Amino acid sequence: MVLESVSGLRGVYGSDLTEEYVRTWSSKFATFTRGATIAVGCDTRPSSAALLQTVIFGLLSGGCRVQSLGLVTSPELFRYVRVNELRGGIMVTASHNPPQWNGLKFIVAPGRGVYQDELERIREAKQKVGEGSIVMAGPSTYYDDIVNIEGPGCVRGVKVAVDPGGGSGCKAIPQTLVSLGADVRGVNLKAGIFNRLLDPTEDRLSELVRLVVNEKCDIGFAFDGDADRLVVMDGRGRKLSADTVLCLTALLVAAPGMKVVLSVDTSSAVSEIVKERGGEVVMAQVGEANVVRSIISTSSSLGGEGSSGGAIFPDFNYCRDGLLAAAKIAKALNGQTLERLLSKVPEHHLLREKVPMSVGAMTIAMKALALRFPDAQTLDGLRVDFGKAWMLFRPSRTEEAMRISVEAKTEEEAKELMEEARAALREAAR
DSSP states (O other), X not given: OOEEETTEEEEEBTTTBOHHHHHHHHHHHHHHTTSOEEEEEEOSSTTHHHHHHHHHHHHHHTTOXXXXXXXXXXXXXXXXXXXXXXXXXXXXXXXXXXXXXXXXXXXXXXTEEOOHHHHHHHHHOOOOOOOOEEOOOOOOOHHHHHHHHHXXXXXXXXXXXXXXXXXXXXXXXXXXXXXTTOEEEESSOSTTOOSXXXXXXXXXXXXXXXXXXXXXXXXXXXXXXXXXXXXXXXXXXOBXXXXXXXXXXXXXXXXXXOEEEEETTSOHHHHHHHHHTTOEEEEEOSSHHHHHHHHHHHTOSEEEEGGGTEEEOTTTOBSBOHHHHHHHHHHHTSSSOHHHHHTTSOOOEEEEEEEEOOHHHHHHHHHHHHHHOTTOBOSSXXXXXXXXXXXXXXEOSSSSEEEEEEEESSHHHHHHHHHHHHHHHHHHTO
């Protein structure tokens, strides 16, 4: 079964996700964009290059002018659509899902992911026969833009360890950090060779741990397959929580009067940092497109999803941008240690689990949980608040799994709350 959501279309290649399925959706997107100029690109999965050609064929058959950037990261393609004022783009990727998965991310003007109503319009669009053309893509300025914005040499003196995980940022991410002045070391730098889980929030990152410790690095960065997710590791080789990316980002950029959009599963530590600096927090549904929609509608200056290790900087890109977040965090270490920066993060303990469940089983469980917790917030899933603690049950939009998140002020309280959440889900699923 292909999972279809604002996060993209995702399935196992050759089983759920077929060439015909991809061609059909690409052709429908051509109709949706009225045969416009569309930029396309792909990540490093075994099936990505072939599916990219299928996407191009589907767009051409619908009358589009197609610009192919080939191997790119998702933030790079989003930025390209935005800078060149194109009507759309398609990224062939399954992001953090395993290599045997693949999928499509749809991009629309002004360089953002599609909203739910737009996804439905693409689904319902009729395929039209047209005669498209392939046109030469212009230069991608994404990496140069990051260097110019943050400043060449701004990370000088900082030793950085990088793990792109075999994804599409293998070459350009280390090069960009070098251009920023960092002393860079790397592992898993060979594109298409996956020696760990593509989702850095789920993997132990053992190779990065060894590199950071052995090379005495100041900080480590790990990315997912299309480089929108980011995980931070400290100089002792300790993997920090996914929410730490947003905590550090908020410490660096939050200011009085600034609006910040956070997904409902983000740590309360981020909200506390924003509010302490005079900012305002707006809550949104999980999913990059949902956060971006709230960013645009509220004129917010920062956004993100704690669970995905993703920060969104709307002045630059309308998507999670792992490299830009890494550049900003590394830049902050030019003059202070990561430990000193982390000491400013409020103490919270957040635990997350993913429970494999079919779509039908999740539907039944959510109905039962709603009866058990009638006062729960329903912005996205069911969030139950207990003063300074909370638990969240949310069906995943990218996998057949129920996601459970709990947070409390102490580790012991968080573990107890997770056990309560597990028990509640087991009972609801009966």
